[in-house]
Amino acid sequence: MTTALQITDLTKRYPTGTEALKHVSLEIGAGEFFGLLGPNGAGKSTLIHCATGLASPTSGAVRIFGHDAIHDYGAARQKVGLAPQDINLDWFLTAQETLDYHGGYFGMAKQERRERSRELLDAFSLTSKRDERTTTLSGGMKRRLILARALMHRPELLILDEPTAGVDVELRLELWQYVQRINQEGTTVLLTTHYLEEAEQLCSRIAFINGGEIVAQGTSPELAETYAVASLEDAYLELVGRKELSRGSVSEISA
Amino acid sequence: MSAAQIRFAALLRREVSRFMKIKRQTVGAPLLETFLYISVFGAALGSRIDELEGIDYVVFIVPGLIMMAWAINAFSNNSSSILQQKMQRAIDDQLSSPASPLELLLAFSFGGFVRGMLVATLTFSAASVLVGIPIEHPLVLLPALFLVGFFFSQLGVLVGIRAEQFDDLSFAQQFVLQPLIFLGGVFYSASLLPQPFETITQLNPVYYMIGLVRYGFLGFTEESVALSLLFLAGATAALFAVNLRLFQTGHRLRA
Numbered sequence: 001m002t003t004a005l006q007i008t009d010l011t012k013r014y015p016t017g018t019e020a021l022k023h024v025s026l027e028i029g030a031g032e033f034f035g036l037l038g039p040n041g042a043g044k045s046t047l048i049h050c051a052t053g054l055a056s057p058t059s060g061a062v063r064i065f066g067h068d069a070i071h072d073y074g075a076a077r078q079k080v081g082l083a084p085q086d087i088n089l090d091w092f093l094t095a096q097e098t099l100d101y102h103g104g105y106f107g108m109a110k111q112e113r114r115e116r117s118r119e120l121l122d123a124f125s126l127t128s129k130r131d132e133r134t135t136t137l138s139g140g141m142k143r144r145l146i147l148a149r150a151l152m153h154r155p156e157l158l159i160l161d162e163p164t165a166g167v168d169v170e171l172r173l174e175l176w177q178y179v180q181r182i183n184q185e186g187t188t189v190l191l192t193t194h195y196l197e198e199a200e201q202l203c204s205r206i207a208f209i210n211g212g213e214i215v216a217q218g219t220s221p222e223l224a225e226t227y228a229v230a231s232l233e234d235a236y237l238e239l240v241g242r243k244e245l246s247r248g249s250v251s252e253i254s255a
Numbered sequence: 256m257s258a259a260q261i262r263f264a265a266l267l268r269r270e271v272s273r274f275m276k277i278k279r280q281t282v283g284a285p286l287l288e289t290f291l292y293i294s295v296f297g298a299a300l301g302s303r304i305d306e307l308e309g310i311d312y313v314v315f316i317v318p319g320l321i322m323m324a325w326a327i328n329a330f331s332n333n334s335s336s337i338l339q340q341k342m343q344r345a346i347d348d349q350l351s352s353p354a355s356p357l358e359l360l361l362a363f364s365f366g367g368f369v370r371g372m373l374v375a376t377l378t379f380s381a382a383s384v385l386v387g388i389p390i391e392h393p394l395v396l397l398p399a400l401f402l403v404g405f406f407f408s409q410l411g412v413l414v415g416i417r418a419e420q421f422d423d424l425s426f427a428q429q430f431v432l433q434p435l436i437f438l439g440g441v442f443y444s445a446s447l448l449p450q451p452f453e454t455i456t457q458l459n460p461v462y463y464m465i466g467l468v469r470y471g472f473l474g475f476t477e478e479s480v481a482l483s484l485l486f487l488a489g490a491t492a493a494l495f496a497v498n499l500r501l502f503q504t505g506h507r508l509r510a
């Protein structure tokens with residue numbers, strides 16, 4: 001199987017001295033729906049930033065579909081679409097311009113940008129808001145626009161950094177339907193989320209990251225087996241050292 | 256168009272459209288400010304001063320005002336555009352694209368350059384109608400204006416990258432740039448100043464820029480044209496090299 005994302009011995013140390021990633025190695029195959037789970041500050045976003053050029057690794061290597069993310073960054077970034085955790089839309093742009101400029105940054109011709117942005121605005125129910133500035137959009141619309149922007153240049157690897165944080169149920173389901181569909185069509189997806197049931201339903205494989213290290217990876221049942229517990233949630237609670245919060249323990253206490 | 260050309264055009268278009276969307280603030284206000292200077296210093300004060308170095312006083316100050324308009328607009332556009340995008344993290348969309356450090360630097364640089372050129376051209380057009388401004392040495396004037404515009408564009412990029420809050424930009428513009436420009440001989444000839452002010456003025460690099468532009472328009476200068484051009488070209492190239500290095504290393508742009 002072709003490797004979509006290959007991370008080898010990656011270390012990231014910030015100027016403050018904080019070591020956000022410690023010798024991380026990870027491989028995600030082409031076409032996989034891969035989950036990266038871990039508590040806040042575990043290193044999830046740093047890993048994503050190293051893969052997308054928003055952070056410079058201290059050492060180690062990141063390859064995207066065989067392209068080195070540092071030395072061959074142009075080809076590597078061309079294949080990645082990033083929907084970041086924070087809403088980072090440009091205040092000066094409309095929804096349509098947000099997609100159009102993004103397409104331009106990735107070298108898409110005018111006609112192609114026009115057709116693709118029309119398709120995405122329609123797919124994410126933003127057509128009626130196309131000429132409105134991003135500041136006037138609701139939180140859910142901004143979230144949808146960020147996902148549309150990430151997909152604009154037809155990336156082969158889609159990275160979703162907590163894309164459903166703070167969105168309502170129907171939007172969450174709508175987003176997952178769309179992402180599952182493009183995954184089935186061949187797009188590789190890397191997802192970070194705090195919703196374990198989401199990860200369990202969507203991801204074919206999951207990795208736990210904690211303290212800047214990948215501590216376990218496998219399918220959801222494999223992870224439960226690794227920690228000798230019944231579910232992914234219990235495995236996660238073991239990871240963060242909070243097994244007293246397990247629903248099984250809570251039921252026992254209640255009884 | 257190649258992918259690289261489309262990318263650069265999109266990056267530049269974004270910078271130009273930003274200031275055009277708020278043109279009352281970015282073009283109208285500086286234009287009005289320049290006219291207030293011409294009215295106060297030219298019409299009111301000028302009626303008492305009559306001539307300076309054999310040149311009508313209003314005509315004497317217009318080249319300096321044109322240069323000042325270009326310099327300040329190029330600087331403030333680039334510094335505020337970069338800082339604002341950094342604060343919103345909207346700049347991540349450009350930074351995670353395949354755009355090279357050189358493409359990013361040139362696009363940010365020319366955004367301010369174009370705004371400065373627009374305000375300076377409008378100032379010149381209007382001043383020409385009101386008082387009639389000659390162009391004695393176009394072959395000196397054009398490179399001088401280009402270099403001045405590009406120098407202050409680079410300075411704006413540098414300050415925008417280094418800045419962490421808008422107060423940093425205000426400090427640079429109000430406490431460093433404005434005094435250097437005002438004390439660089441926009442409104443007077445250095446030879447008229449008593450010592451030590453004449454020498455102090457000659458230590459100000461902006462004095463040589465104003466001298467060049469004034470020579471291009473009016474044929475009058477107090478300093479060597481060739482040396483001034485050489486100094487300006489060298490300073491601009493040095494600043495460009497520093498900024499390129501900052502984009503390459505991702506200083507205060509990437510984590």
